[in-house]
Amino acid sequence: MAKVKKTFFCQNCGTPHTQWQGQCHGCKEWNTIVEEVVTKEPAMGWEPSGGSKTASPLRMDAIEVSALPRIKTGDEELDRVLGGGLVPGAVVLLGGEPGIGKSTLLLQLALQLQKKVLYVSGEESQQQIKLRATRMGLKQDNCYVLSETQTQQIFQQIQKVQPELLIIDSIQTLHTNHIESGAGSVSQIRTTTAELIQYAKTTDVPVVLVGHITKDGAIAGPKILEHMVDTVLQFEGDRNHLYRILRAQKNRFGATSEIGIYEMMSQGLRQVANPSEVLISEKENSLSGHAIAATVEGVRPLMIEVQALVSTAVYGTPQRSSTGFNSKRLNMLLAVLEKRAGFALASKDVFINITGGLTIEDPALDLAVIAAILSSYHDVPIPQQLCFAAEIGLSGEIRPIAKVDQRIQEAEKLGFEGVVISHYAKHSGSQKTIKVTQLTKVENLVNFLF
Numbered sequence: 001m002a003k004v005k006k007t008f009f010c011q012n013c014g015t016p017h018t019q020w021q022g023q024c025h026g027c028k029e030w031n032t033i034v035e036e037v038v039t040k041e042p043a044m045g046w047e048p049s050g051g052s053k054t055a056s057p058l059r060m061d062a063i064e065v066s067a068l069p070r071i072k073t074g075d076e077e078l079d080r081v082l083g084g085g086l087v088p089g090a091v092v093l094l095g096g097e098p099g100i101g102k103s104t105l106l107l108q109l110a111l112q113l114q115k116k117v118l119y120v121s122g123e124e125s126q127q128q129i130k131l132r133a134t135r136m137g138l139k140q141d142n143c144y145v146l147s148e149t150q151t152q153q154i155f156q157q158i159q160k161v162q163p164e165l166l167i168i169d170s171i172q173t174l175h176t177n178h179i180e181s182g183a184g185s186v187s188q189i190r191t192t193t194a195e196l197i198q199y200a201k202t203t204d205v206p207v208v209l210v211g212h213i214t215k216d217g218a219i220a221g222p223k224i225l226e227h228m229v230d231t232v233l234q235f236e237g238d239r240n241h242l243y244r245i246l247r248a249q250k251n252r253f254g255a256t257s258e259i260g261i262y263e264m265m266s267q268g269l270r271q272v273a274n275p276s277e278v279l280i281s282e283k284e285n286s287l288s289g290h291a292i293a294a295t296v297e298g299v300r301p302l303m304i305e306v307q308a309l310v311s312t313a314v315y316g317t318p319q320r321s322s323t324g325f326n327s328k329r330l331n332m333l334l335a336v337l338e339k340r341a342g343f344a345l346a347s348k349d350v351f352i353n354i355t356g357g358l359t360i361e362d363p364a365l366d367l368a369v370i371a372a373i374l375s376s377y378h379d380v381p382i383p384q385q386l387c388f389a390a391e392i393g394l395s396g397e398i399r400p401i402a403k404v405d406q407r408i409q410e411a412e413k414l415g416f417e418g419v420v421i422s423h424y425a426k427h428s429g430s431q432k433t434i435k436v437t438q439l440t441k442v443e444n445l446v447n448f449l450f
Contacts, residue, residue, distance in 0.1 A: 008033050009186040012214070014222025036181035071165070071206065074112040077262060077271045078105075080300075081233060081246050083254015086165070088204040090253060091197050093171075093226065095211040095219040096235030101244055102210050104132070104268050105235065106167050109208075111138035118163035122149040122173030122183075136268040149183060151176045151192050155199070163205065168196065170210035172220060189221040193228055226250065237264075241357025243279075244269065258298035276303035276414055279356045286384060289376030293368030294389040294407035294419060295360055301403075301410035303387065304360055308372035309351040318347060324354025325369065326361070333370055333392055340396030341442050343377065364401040366392040367420060370442065371449065378450055385417035390425070396442040400425035408434065420445070 008017040010033050015026030023030050070085030079085045086092070096102045103124070110117040111133060117140070121129060126145045133139075144161050148154050151174055158166065168174065174192040175183040182188070193209070200207045209229065211219040219226060226232050230252045237244035246260035261272040272278055280292060280303055289308045294301065306325075313319070322330045330352055337343045352369060354360055367390040375382045389407045391399040400422040408427060411419050412434040421427070423438040439445055 006035055007187075008035050009222075011186065014186045014190075014224060034185075036179075036185050036187050068204075071113075071115070073109055074114070075109060075260075075271065076273070077246060077260030078109065081248050081254075081258045081260045082231065083248075083251055083258070086206045087230070087253045088206060089200050090206050090231060091193075091200050091229040092206065092208045092231040092233060093211050093219065093229040094208060094233045094235060095213050097213060097217075097239070099239050100235050100237055101262070101264055101269055102235055103169055104136075105246075105262070106169060106208060106210065107132060108136065108138065108268055110143045110165070110167055111136070111140040113140075113165060114142075115164040116142045116144070116161070117165045117167065118144045118146060118158065118161050119167045119169070120146045120148060120154055121169045122147070123169060135266070138268075149173050149175055151195050155195075158199070166196075166200075166205055166207045168207065168209045170212055171196075171225075172212045184220075186222045189225060190228075193225055197228060236359070238357040243272070243275075243356045243358060245358065255298065259300065276301070276410060279303065279358070280305050280414075286381035288379045288381045289372055291368040291372035291375065291382050292384075292387040292416070293360075293362075293365045294387045294411050295362040295364055296403045296406060297360075297362070299403075299406075301406045302360075303410060303414060303416075304358065304365070304368075305355040306365065306368045306372045307353040307355060308369065308376045309349075310345070310373055310376040311349045313347050313349050318345075319349045319351070321350075322352040324357070324359045325352050325365065329366070330369070332394070333366060334373070336392060336394060336396050336442060337370060337373065341446055343374075345373075345377075348377075362401075363391040364389045364407070366390065367398065367445070371420075371445065374446060374449060380450055382449060383418070385415070386420065387411050387416050387418070388420045390420065390422045390439075392442065398422045398439050398441060398445070405430075408436065420448070 008020050010024040012029045012032040013027040024032055068088050072085045073079055094102055110119045126147050129145050172184045175188050176191050179187045179191050196207050214220050232250040234247045234249050242263050244262040248256045261275045262269040263272050291306045293304045293306055295304050334345050338345050367388040371388050391401050393399050404425045404427045408419055408431055412431050418435045420437045423440040
């Protein structure tokens with residue numbers, strides 16, 4: 001007979017407690033602890049046909065490694081973020097805000113992949129998924145759709161279909177009969193994920209899971225969920241903007257610095273192969289407060305347009321607002337301008353915006369932000385064919401950044417005539433049509449521009 005045990009779990013971080021208490025000692029959140037009934041069963045949801053095998057230790061030099069070919073998804077942006085494609089037997093967790101396009105991305109993957117795919121949805125009916133696929137204009141004979149939330153029933157259908165890729169949308173809706181708590185609880189998420197990982201590792205079938213996120217942006221459920229899977233992808237963006245960014249927060253089979261950029265359209269997600277041309281707005285006349293930054297996300301160079309507005313503060317306290325840029329870093333740059341370059345910005349409202357709804361963490365954005373602020377302050381436009389790439393230090397020095405040659409090559413390819421970098425940055429000097437200007441301090445930038 002199964003043993004029944006009651007345990008108290010924190011719904012925010014998954015920390016177990018012996019009894020109920022108001023505050024979780026793990027994440028310090030209040031009123032997040034709930035009681036769950038855990039039933040221990042001897043059998044798991046997935047049992048391989050050949051039975052379980054006993055593992056034995058092997059000497060390191062006796063372990064044979066065969067190069068498993070990656071599965072190309074047909075989506076170049078997704079393949080880049082994954083490190084070259086899906087690895088057989090890998091478990092991928094995809095998180096993102098509601099309505100950002102997680103289900104759309106995975107349905108496109110299921111319909112584009114030239115393999116047998118089982119798409120399991122616990123949130124939508126088969127008819128709803130068919131309507132979305134029709135709207136996308138995609139058709140695939142080897143894509144099977146299942147609306148089910150119980151893992152035992154899902155594994156029965158898996159044995160019948162024998163898919164080459166399994167997609168679960170979403171992990172928070174699944175439940176197993178071995179646990180009596182409700183779907184979405186800490187126990188259910190941990191147990192169902194363990195069953196799916198066991199299935200993936202024993203059959204070499206990649207599994208893609210969709211994970212809901214909390215109001216703080218973290219994936220809902222226990223933190224151990226992100227430790228259990230092989231890859232954690234984050235789908236970011238603003239629903240009011242067109243562009244979405246796919247980032248890898250964890251990847252056992254590739255780098256975590258790569259990003260993929262998509263454009264949300266009525267027919268689905270469109271890959272943005274050259275984001276620099278899309279993110280820079282077309283302007284007939286030169287406008288003040290605009291500057292172009294040569295940034296790098298992973299190994300991909302991006303030309304980002306920075307917009308700034310400096311105006312006299314109407315109210316007593318000046319406003320400091322930034323969209324897509326760290327507000328604390330903005331305050332630091334304003335303090336450097338006032339201290340080192342002598343600009344009286346204490347009585348000015350300053351607004352910064354990164355076009356396209358993107359959020360960029362590259363420190364090379366600093367010089368472009370300062371150039372845009374100075375341009376708006378003087379109301380003098382910056383030449384449209386000039387871009388910037390450097391970090392600003394607290395003493396006002398213009399510091400070098402990594403991958404300078406890649407930034408210069410991208411600017412040259414897009415037709416820019418000049419780029420401003422640090423005096424201490426080392427570059428190859430192989431450029432032919434672009435002029436490289438190297439500066440040492442913020443004061444030099446003011447003299448150079450105005």
